[in-house]
Amino acid sequence: MDILSLARKHLKNLKPYSSARHEYSGKAAVYLDANESPFPSGYNRYPDPFQSELKKCIGQIRNVDPENIFIGNGSDEPIDLLIRIFCEPGRDNILIPDPSYGMYQVSAAVNNIEARKIRLDHNFQPVHSEFLKSADQHSKILFLCSPNNPTGNAFDRERVTMLIENFKGLVVIDEAYIDFCPDKSFVGDLLKYENLLILQTLSKAFGLAGLRLGLCMAAKPVVTLLNQVKPPYNISSAAQEIALTQLKECSTKKNTAVIVEQRLRVAEFLKENGLKAYPSDANFLLVQFPNPSLAYRQLLEDGIVVRDRSAEAGCEGCLRITIGTPAENDLLMNSIEKIFNL
Ligand SMILES: Cc1ncc(COP(=O)(O)O)c(C=O)c1O
Structure with missing residues (x-):
């Protein structure tokens, strides 16, 4: 093709x-080619x-x-x-x-x-x-x-x-x-x-x-x-x-491992409590709630903001929840427990 x-x-x-930096990308003693300011600010050059x-x-x-x-x-x-x-x-x-x-x-x-x-x-x-x-x-x-x-x-x-x-x-x-x-x-x-x-x-x-x-x-x-x-x-x-x-x-690998482990932890919690979380390969879970707008508002009352995706095709009833730090996920799970009187 x-x-x-x-x-x-x-x-x-x-x-x-x-651009000036495209036409001349080498080193020079004096740059008078890009109409920049000559006075150093850390960022005066393109x-x-x-x-x-x-x-x-x-x-x-x-x-x-x-x-x-x-x-x-x-x-x-x-x-x-x-x-x-x-x-x-x-x-x-x-x-x-x-x-x-x-x-x-x-x-x-x-x-x-x-x-x-x-x-x-x-x-x-x-x-x-x-x-x-x-x-x-x-x-x-x-x-x-x-x-x-x-x-x-x-x-x-x-x-x-x-x-x-x-x-x-x-x-x-x-x-x-x-x-x-x-x-x-x-x-x-x-x-x-x-x-x-x-x-x-x-x-x-x-x-x-x-x-x-x-x-x-x-x-x-x-x-x-x-x-x-x-x-x-x-x-x-x-x-x-x-x-x-x-x-x-290189903190990425370590942080990513924490998120993946926490995703499993939150998914397990949701399952144990009868909520459906779709299988995820990402840093968030799509979770089905009996009343998503109510769950959204109640989580927000506890200071937790998630994304309501219930209007998306095939995602009826669903909130999208990003996986946070272990402490943030504790707060999320406590709040969900409260919502459902678990
Ligand atoms: C699937 C997908 N692609 C792209 C983006 C945008 O990423 P960026 O921050 O690089 O613009 C997002 C952001 O949420 C995303 O979910």
Whole structure:
């Protein structure tokens, strides 16, 4: 498959903006090329537009060539960029699982692109025939989210592979929560399939949501296109520096293990008390309550805020509860015990 032939035609002739730090990335004694302030503030210089140090570090962690990595302002940025690059407004469409993360649909709507929602089955797994049946020659991107938000489960490898191999456009797997089930990642398949793209983020297991750093790992021509379309300095110097320091600290593995252990603990508590928590591979649980809006309000009275997902397809009665620290989970379980007079 020629990936570039899927991109919007006018982008073939795009002359990307060439920033000062792109044109000259070496060291100099005096920088008079970027209309920056010469007075040091710690941040008076523009950042590296292609984040090479950070990409090198992430590449090592993920075992991916830095040239196959794009870094965005959160993974929400590549979601929007991919739709803008590959979908012709008013003509093309994307396929998305239902229920799933809301931004695929919002980014599509902003760009005047139809989002075709395909219902997941009763185990919240994708049915490949349903996706392929809904595709036509204008279906450019199929988004999958594994582990899926808000359901929590990772998608079945065989079903996803079937989709990668049979869908005639890009398959984007959003692995925002993959560190909570690393065996289920598709990163190892990146080089095998040119139409496979993987989104990841430093917002979840890495604990850096406030920095806004998301990744799109893809074939080099796709990464080149993303770089051409993004704003020149989309990642601040502060975000690049802090991320580099934090990634070297390595507290992620330990913290992730705590969350996974706590997820089991909370799930067990819910089960023992007759509440249904769906199987989760992520850092949250989708939990069914007899009266979700009442449970939501009562938890809030105890100062605990969760997410009401009861209006999502197949999630009737459900609240989505993020796993916190052991002490926060104690508070959550005490509050639930109180609600149900357990
Ligand atoms: C599935 C999924 N993808 C992407 C994101 C956005 O991540 P980021 O903070 O990198 O923009 C989220 C955030 O909740 C998410 O749940």
